[in-house]
Amino acid sequence: MNLERDKTLWRLAMLIPPLAVFGVLVVWPLFSSFYYSFTNWNGFGANYRYVGLDNFLQIFDDPLFMRAIVNTVIWMLAAVILPTGLGLVLALLIDSQVPGASVFKSIFYLPICLSAIVVGQIWVWIYQPDWGLLNTAINLVTGGDSHFAWLAKPGTALYAVIAAWSWQQTGLAMVIFLAGLTAIPSDLVEVCHIEGASTGQRIRQVRPATVVVVALGVINSLKGFDVLYIMTGGGPFNTSDTLAMHMYNESFKKYHMGYGSAISVVLFLIALAIIFAYFRQLRKVDQIYE
Amino acid sequence: MNDRYASATTSPSFNPWPAAIFVCLTVLAVLFLAPTIGVLLSSLKTTQDIALGKLWSLPTSLYLDNFATVLTNPAIHTYLLNTLLIAVPATAGSIALGILSGYVFAKLPFRGSDILFLAIVAGMFFPPQVILIPLFRLFNGLGLLDTLWPMIFVHIAMGIPICTLMMRNFFATVPAALREAAIIEGASEWQVLSKVALPLSLPALAVLSTLQFTWIWNDFLWPLIFTQSDDKRTIMLGLVFLQGQYSVAWGIQGALSLVASLPTLIVFLFFQRYFIKGMTMGAVKG
Amino acid sequence: MFKTTRRALMASALASGLLAALPAHEAFAGGEVTISHYFTGDLGLDGLKQIFAEFNKETGITVKDSPIGHEDFKTGILVRAAGGNLPDVFSYWAGARTQFVVNSNSLHPIDDMWKAAGLDAIVANGATLYNGHRYLVPFGYHYAGMFYNKKVMQKAGITEMPKTWDEFKAMCDKLKAAGVAPIALGSKNRWPAQFWFDYLLLRTAGPDYRAKLMAGTASYTDPEVLEAMDLWKQLLDAGDFAKTPNAYDWTDAADQVQRGEAAMTLMGTWITGYWNNNKFTDADYDFFEFPTVKDGVPRAAVGPVDGLVISANAKNAEGAEKLLEFMISKPDVQAKWASIQGALSANVNVDAKSYTPVMQHALDVVKNAQAFAFNYDLATPPPVAEVGLSAFAQFIDNPGDVKSILDQTQAAAAAAFKQ
Numbered sequence: 001m002n003l004e005r006d007k008t009l010w011r012l013a014m015l016i017p018p019l020a021v022f023g024v025l026v027v028w029p030l031f032s033s034f035y036y037s038f039t040n041w042n043g044f045g046a047n048y049r050y051v052g053l054d055n056f057l058q059i060f061d062d063p064l065f066m067r068a069i070v071n072t073v074i075w076m077l078a079a080v081i082l083p084t085g086l087g088l089v090l091a092l093l094i095d096s097q098v099p100g101a102s103v104f105k106s107i108f109y110l111p112i113c114l115s116a117i118v119v120g121q122i123w124v125w126i127y128q129p130d131w132g133l134l135n136t137a138i139n140l141v142t143g144g145d146s147h148f149a150w151l152a153k154p155g156t157a158l159y160a161v162i163a164a165w166s167w168q169q170t171g172l173a174m175v176i177f178l179a180g181l182t183a184i185p186s187d188l189v190e191v192c193h194i195e196g197a198s199t200g201q202r203i204r205q206v207r208p209a210t211v212v213v214v215a216l217g218v219i220n221s222l223k224g225f226d227v228l229y230i231m232t233g234g235g236p237f238n239t240s241d242t243l244a245m246h247m248y249n250e251s252f253k254k255y256h257m258g259y260g261s262a263i264s265v266v267l268f269l270i271a272l273a274i275i276f277a278y279f280r281q282l283r284k285v286d287q288i289y290e
Numbered sequence: 291m292n293d294r295y296a297s298a299t300t301s302p303s304f305n306p307w308p309a310a311i312f313v314c315l316t317v318l319a320v321l322f323l324a325p326t327i328g329v330l331l332s333s334l335k336t337t338q339d340i341a342l343g344k345l346w347s348l349p350t351s352l353y354l355d356n357f358a359t360v361l362t363n364p365a366i367h368t369y370l371l372n373t374l375l376i377a378v379p380a381t382a383g384s385i386a387l388g389i390l391s392g393y394v395f396a397k398l399p400f401r402g403s404d405i406l407f408l409a410i411v412a413g414m415f416f417p418p419q420v421i422l423i424p425l426f427r428l429f430n431g432l433g434l435l436d437t438l439w440p441m442i443f444v445h446i447a448m449g450i451p452i453c454t455l456m457m458r459n460f461f462a463t464v465p466a467a468l469r470e471a472a473i474i475e476g477a478s479e480w481q482v483l484s485k486v487a488l489p490l491s492l493p494a495l496a497v498l499s500t501l502q503f504t505w506i507w508n509d510f511l512w513p514l515i516f517t518q519s520d521d522k523r524t525i526m527l528g529l530v531f532l533q534g535q536y537s538v539a540w541g542i543q544g545a546l547s548l549v550a551s552l553p554t555l556i557v558f559l560f561f562q563r564y565f566i567k568g569m570t571m572g573a574v575k576g
Numbered sequence: 577m578f579k580t581t582r583r584a585l586m587a588s589a590l591a592s593g594l595l596a597a598l599p600a601h602e603a604f605a606g607g608e609v610t611i612s613h614y615f616t617g618d619l620g621l622d623g624l625k626q627i628f629a630e631f632n633k634e635t636g637i638t639v640k641d642s643p644i645g646h647e648d649f650k651t652g653i654l655v656r657a658a659g660g661n662l663p664d665v666f667s668y669w670a671g672a673r674t675q676f677v678v679n680s681n682s683l684h685p686i687d688d689m690w691k692a693a694g695l696d697a698i699v700a701n702g703a704t705l706y707n708g709h710r711y712l713v714p715f716g717y718h719y720a721g722m723f724y725n726k727k728v729m730q731k732a733g734i735t736e737m738p739k740t741w742d743e744f745k746a747m748c749d750k751l752k753a754a755g756v757a758p759i760a761l762g763s764k765n766r767w768p769a770q771f772w773f774d775y776l777l778l779r780t781a782g783p784d785y786r787a788k789l790m791a792g793t794a795s796y797t798d799p800e801v802l803e804a805m806d807l808w809k810q811l812l813d814a815g816d817f818a819k820t821p822n823a824y825d826w827t828d829a830a831d832q833v834q835r836g837e838a839a840m841t842l843m844g845t846w847i848t849g850y851w852n853n854n855k856f857t858d859a860d861y862d863f864f865e866f867p868t869v870k871d872g873v874p875r876a877a878v879g880p881v882d883g884l885v886i887s888a889n890a891k892n893a894e895g896a897e898k899l900l901e902f903m904i905s906k907p908d909v910q911a912k913w914a915s916i917q918g919a920l921s922a923n924v925n926v927d928a929k930s931y932t933p934v935m936q937h938a939l940d941v942v943k944n945a946q947a948f949a950f951n952y953d954l955a956t957p958p959p960v961a962e963v964g965l966s967a968f969a970q971f972i973d974n975p976g977d978v979k980s981i982l983d984q985t986q987a988a989a990a991a992a993f994k995q
Contacts, residue, residue, distance in 0.1 A: 003473075007398055010479035014394045018387035018410075018450050025447035026413045029424035040995065043423070043658045045680025063984075090318065093311050100312075106559070107319045110326055113554040115508035117529050118547040122325045125332070129823050131343035133324060149823030152764065154973065167325065223417045226510075235766070236822050236973060237966040244417035251419070252651045254959040255676070256995060257658070264420040271415030279408060338854070341831060426659035435661060515655055518612070518642035518663075531616060531645055 030268075037261035044255065055262035064238050065263065068246035071158055072222065075165075075242060079221035082166040084213050087173025094174070095181045105178070109171040120230025123164035127151050151232055154239035161231050161240060165224055173213045181209075215278050222271055243267045332544030333357065340540040356545035365520060366528060366546070373507060373524040374553070376438055380445035381502045385495065387446065388453020393483050395454065396461035397469060407458065413451040418511055426515055440516040441524075445506045453498055460494040461487050496561040504554040525550045609895040611641045611884075612656070613667035614649040615917070617849075623916040627909055631902050637895045657682055662887035664896040670704060670712050670881035671950035672790070672957045677885070678706040684886040685709045689897040698905055700924045704883070712883035713900045716910075716919035719879040719938045720771045720951065721863035723847055724840035725833050728756055732839070737864035741779075741807070744867040748816040751839050757818035759811070760838035762829030763972055764822060766965040770952035771842045771878060773968055776804035778876045779869035783947040790956040792993035796967075796986040805982065807869065809975040821972050833861075842866070844879060844951075845938050849918030858932050865941055877945035880954050882919070959992035 037055050041048035059065050090108055094101050111119065126133045127150040135146055150160045225244045228234065234241040234249060241249070243263065251260025332340055333356050334349045360366055395407045429440040464487050472482045488495075510526035517523050523531075529550060532543045615624060621643060628639040642663070644652045649667075656662050662682065668674055677683055690696070690710045704712050724737075732754035738744040748758040763769040777786050781800035788794040789801065811817060818838045821829075830847055832838040834856045841847070851861060868875065884903060886896045903909065910921040911930040920931075920939055928936055942948065953961035967985040971978060 007479065008400075011394050011398050011400060014390040014398075014479075014483075018391040018454065021387060021443070021447050022410060022413060022450045025425065025428075025444055026421065026450075029421035029428070030416065032424040033420050042680065042995070043654050044677055044682055045657075047681065090315075093315050093318075096308070096311055098308060098311050098315060102562070104315050104319055105562075108322055109558060110555065111322070112504060113508075113551045113558060114326070114329070114547065115510070115526055115529065115550065117510065117526065118329055118551070119325070121543065121547075122328045122332075125328055125340075125345055126325060128343075129820065131346060133328065133346050136346060147819060149820045152820055152823035152973075164325075167322070170322075219414055222415065225417050225419070233765075235764075235966075235969065237766070237969040244419065247417070248419050249962070252654055254962045254992065255654070256959060257423070261420075264416060268412075268416045268420075272412055275408065275412055275415060279411075341827070423655060423658045426655050426661070430659045430661045514648060514652065518610075519640070520642070530648065531643075 033261050034265050034268075035261075036258050037265050039258045041257040042255040043251065043257040048258065051258065055259045056266075058259060059262060059266065064241060064246055064249075067238065068241040068243045071240060072242045072244075074158065075162055075221045075224055076218055078159075078162045078166065079169070079217035080214050082162070083169035083173045084210070084217055086166070086170045087175075087213060088177050088210075090170065090174040091177035091181055095178060105175070108174050111168040112171050114168070116226030117230055119164060119168050120227045123160070123167075123227075124151065124231055126164075127160055152236050154236055157232050157236055158240040161228050164231065165221075165227050168227070169217065169220060172216065176213050176216075177209050179209060211278075211281050215281075218274060218278075219271075222267070222274075243270075329544055329547055332540055333548050335541055335544075337539050337541045340544075353541075356541040357549075359542055360545045360549055365523075366525070366549075368521055369523050369525040369528040370549075370553075372438060372522060373526070376441045376445065376513075376524065377503055377506045377553075380442045380449065380506050381499055383442070383446035384449025384453050384502055385457075385498050387450050388455075388457045388498070389483070389488070391450070391454045392457025392459075393461055393479075393487060395458040396464075397466075397482070397487075398479065407454070410454050411451050413448070414455075418448070422511075422515060429516060435516060436518045436522055438522060441512045444512050444516075445509070449502050449506070453502070456494055456498055457491070460491050464490055500558050500561045503557050507554050607637045607892055607895045609637055609639050609665060609892050609899050610663040611639055611665040611667075611899070612649075612653065612663040613641065613643055614646045615667065616643045616645050620916060623913055627903070627913065630909070631899060634902065635895075635898055637892075637898065639899065657887075660889070662889065664890040664892050665884055665886055665899055667715065668712065668883055668885050669950075669954045670714060670883045671954035672961070673954055674712050674883070674885065675706055676957055678711055682888050683711045684888050684890055684893055684896070685711055686713065686886060686897060686900065689901060693901045693905055695901075695904065698923050698925060700922050712885050713904050714881050714883045714922035715903060716914055716917055716922055717879055717881040717942075718844040718846055718919050719877055719942050720774075720842060720844045720866075721938065721941070722840050722842050722866060723830075723833065723861055723863040725836060725838075726860055726862060728833075728836050728839045732756060738867050741867050741869040745810075745814075745816075748811070748814070752815065756836070757832070757838040758816045758840065760818045760829035760832040760841040761821035761972075762824040762826040762841075763969055764825045764828075766969045767953055768826040768829070768843065769821070769968040769972060770965065771844075772808055773804065773964075774878045774949065774952050774955075775842070775866040776807050776869070777801065778878065778949060779866065779873055780804050780807070782873045783876045783949055786949065786955075790952075792956075792960070792989070796982045796989060801982060802978070805971065805978050808971070809978060812972065812975045817972075822969055845920065845935065846918045848932065848934055849916070852918070858934050862934055863937065874946040876947040876949045877942045878949050878951050879942070880951055881922070883922075957992070959995055960989045963988040963992055 038050055038052060039048045040051050040054075090104075094104050098104070127135075129135060129147040129149040129152075132150075134150065135148060138144070138146055148156075150156050223244060224242060225248070228240065228242060228245055229248075232240045234245040238246075238249075244267065247260045247263040247267065250256045250263060328345065331345055331349065334353050335345065336353060336355075339345075391410065395403055425440070425444060426435075429435050434440050468486055469482050472486050477485070508526060510524070510530055513522075513524040513527045514530065517527065525546075529543060529546055532539050532546065613624070615621065624641065624643075628641065632638055653662070653666060653668075657677075657680075668677065674683075687710050690713075695713070699714060700717075704710055704714060706712070728751075732751050734747055734750060738747050751758040761768060761772075774786075777789070777800070780803050785794060785800055789796070789798075794800070818829075818832060824832075826841075826843060826847075827850060829838070829841045830843065830850055831854075833841050834851065834854065848861075851857070865875070865877075884900050886893060886900065890896050903913075904923055907921075907923055907925045907927070910923040911926045913919075914921040914926065914935075915930065915932075918935070920935065920942065928939060931939060949955060952964055956964065963985055967981050971981050
C-alpha cells in the first residue's frame, strides 16, 4: 500500500516540473495560436472578428496550399529515402573495420554542426548558374556550357533544396545506424558470420534504428523551414513552398494571421496522424525485443 | 565480406572488399566535404572576389583578413558568449526535465501515461513559427524581452519532447530486476534514478547533450524574435545580420560561419566516444 | 537601465549648458526614445549613430536603436506589433503599408507636431495624409530610373538616350548587334521586376488608372494591364533581357552592368550607393528616364519613400516627436543621410549641390515629373503585393502564360482585398 502511494508521489514530483514548463511554454501557446485560426486577425491591430470555420474552408480554395501539401509530401518521401538510404550505406561501409573510420565518421557528421544559414548559402553557391560548383562540374564532364538556374526554375527548385537538406541530415542517419549496427552483441555477430550471414541480414538487424531514422527524418522534413527560407524563400513564385513556408508567408508576409493559424492547425493534425503510426511501430518493435 | 572473421575461419587470401570499401568511402567523403570546403574557401577570399564568381577556385594567397575582422570584433565575442550562456543552461535544463519524465514513463507507468507520452512527443511536430507570437506576448508581459531568459526557457521547453523520448527509451532497457532489487533494499525512486539508472545512462546523456547543444546553438529564430539590443544577440543572429542594406559581406560571413560552428564540432568530438553506445540504447528499443 | 540614466543625466547637464546657445529649444532633462529601423548597412548604421548622438547633444534624449535587416524587419515589426511591444519610433515605407498600419490603429498621429514644426514648407512630396491625418515623416526617397554603363553605350555607338518607346527598342537592337545584353534584371527576390510593371502601366494607362488598380477598383484582367504586359512580353521575347532574371539578385544585375555584360538596369537610386562602393562612379554611369510610350499620358516618377512613424502606444511620444522633427528639419542631417543612402532628401531645403551629379539629375527629374507614384509593393496593400510580385516572377519565367497568370492574379488579389 505504502509502496503504491510512494510511487504516485514520485510520479507527481517527477512529472510536474517538465509538464509545467512544457504546458506553459508549448501547449498553451500552441492552442493560443490555434484560437486565431477562427478569426481574421491580421497581426497588427487589436481589431479582428470571429469568422468561424471560414479560414479552414478557404484552404480548399487555395491553390498555394495544395501546392504546399504536395511539396511537403515530396519532401517527406525524400526524407525517408535519401538521407536514410545513404546513411545506411555509409554506416555499413564504415562499420566494416575500414581504416580511418573515425575520420570518415566526423566528415559525414560535420554538416550537422553547420547552421541552416550556412548550409543554405553554400548550396546557393553550388547551384549558382554561372560559376557554381554543380554547373562547373557538369560542364567539365560533358564539355558543355550549361548555365542552368537550378533554384530559379519551378521544376528543380524544390529538389535542389531537398538535396541540400539531405546532405545535412545524412550524417544524423548514419550515426544512428552505426549505433544500431554496433549494438548487436559481438557473440551474436560471430555466430551469424560463422553461419554465413549476409549483408541483407545485417540490414534487417538495424530495423529498430531504421524506425528512429525514419521518424526523425519525417519530423525534420515537416519542420523543414530554415534551409528552404534561405535558399528560395518558397520560390520561384511559391513553387517550392512547404506547409511551414506557406504558413509563414500567409501570416507574416500577407498579414493573414488567422488564415496562417488555420494552416498550422492542419499541419499539426497531419503530424499527429503520423505520430500515431510511429507509436504503433514502436509497440511492434518493443514486442520483438521483449 | 567482413574481414574480421576472414582470418579466423579461412586461410588468409586476397580480399578485395576492404580496399573497395575504402575507395568508396573516400570518394563519398570528398563529395560530402565539397560544400564544407566551399565555406572554407569563402572565408579565405574577399567579398568582391566571391561576388565576381571566383569562389570555387583554389586561393592563390592566404587571405586571413576575414578571420581577423571576425575574431577581433568585440561584438562577435559578445555574441559567442551570449550563445554559450543560452546553450549550456538550456541543454542542461531540457535534459534534466527529460530525465525526470522519461523515468516516469519508463519505470512508473500508469493508466493514461501512454497518451501523455504521446502528447509530449507531439510537441516536436510543428514548426516553431506557429507559437512565435503567443510566446512573444508572454515574455513581453513578463518584461523579459531583450534578455537571454526567453531563449533559455523556450529551448528547455522545446527540448523536452526529444529528451523525454530518448531517456524513456533508454531507461526502458535498464532491467526491471535492478530496480526491484534496489527498492527491496529500501531505495526511493529518486535513488533508483540517480544511483542506478543514471550512471548506466551516461552514453545516452552524451548523445542528448551533443544533439541538443548543436540544435540550440544553431537556432536563430528565437533570438531574432526575442532580442532587440545588439548586446543580447547570439552568434547566429550575427550571421544573419551580416546582410547589409545592399549586399552581404560574403567573405566575413564565411569566416564567421566557421567560427560559429566550431563549438558544436568540439562538443561532438568530445562526446563522440560515448555517442555510439548511447544511440544504441535509444535505437534498439525504438 | 543604469547606463541610460547616467547618460541622460550627463546629457541634461550638457544640454542646460548649451541652452543659451540654442534658440527655441527647450531643455529636455533626459528620457529615452526607442527606435527600430532597417538601415543596416555599415554606412547607414554609422551615419545613424552619429545623427542620434547629435540629437542627444541637442535634446538630452538618448536614442536606443535596434536595427534589423530589411526583410527580417518586416517580420520583426509585425511580431512586435502583434505582441504589443512596438518601439516608440520605427522606420516604415510610405504608401499602402503605412495605410495598412494606420487602419490597424497602431500609429500615433503627428498632426500637431507637423504644424508646429512647419513641415508643410520643408517636406517635399507631401503625399503623407492617411485618413486625413499625418502619421509618417518622410525621411528620404528614391527614384527608379534606367541606369546604364556609359562606356558600353559609347562602344555600341549610342550617343543619345531614347525618349520614346520606339527609340528604346531601336537602342536595344543596336546593343544586341554589338553583342551586349541590353537589359539586366535580377528578380530572384521578386521585387526588382515591379518597376517594369509600374512604368509600363503608368506610361500606357496613366497614373489615375494605376491608382485604381492599386486600390482594387480595377482588375488585373483589364485590357490596360494586358497592354502593359504585352509590351513587356515583347522585350522578353526579343531577348532584350539578359539570361534568366529570376536566378540573379539585383546586385548581380548591377554587377553585370558594371562589368559591361549588360548595358542598363531599371533600378532605384540606391544602386548609386552600391556602385560607388564597388568603385563604379558618376563618371562611369548615368541614367535616363523610362521612355514615353503613349503621347499625352502624364509622366510619372516611381520610387519608394522611407519614413518614420510613431507607434500608438509609444512610451515616450513627446521624445519621439522631437526625434522625428530633428531628423527631417535639419538640412545638414538630411544631406548627410541622403548621401549615405544614395537617396534624395525629403527636406526641400537641402542644398542641391550636396548631391552627386547623378543624384542632382534624379532630383530634377522628380521635380519636373507630373506625378510621383510609389512602386508596386508600396502602392498596393501588402497581401495584394505578395500576389503581384509572385505573378511578375512567374511571368518572367514564362511570358507566354500571361493571360492565365493575370487571371490567377486577379482572383488572388480580389480575395486579398476582401481581407
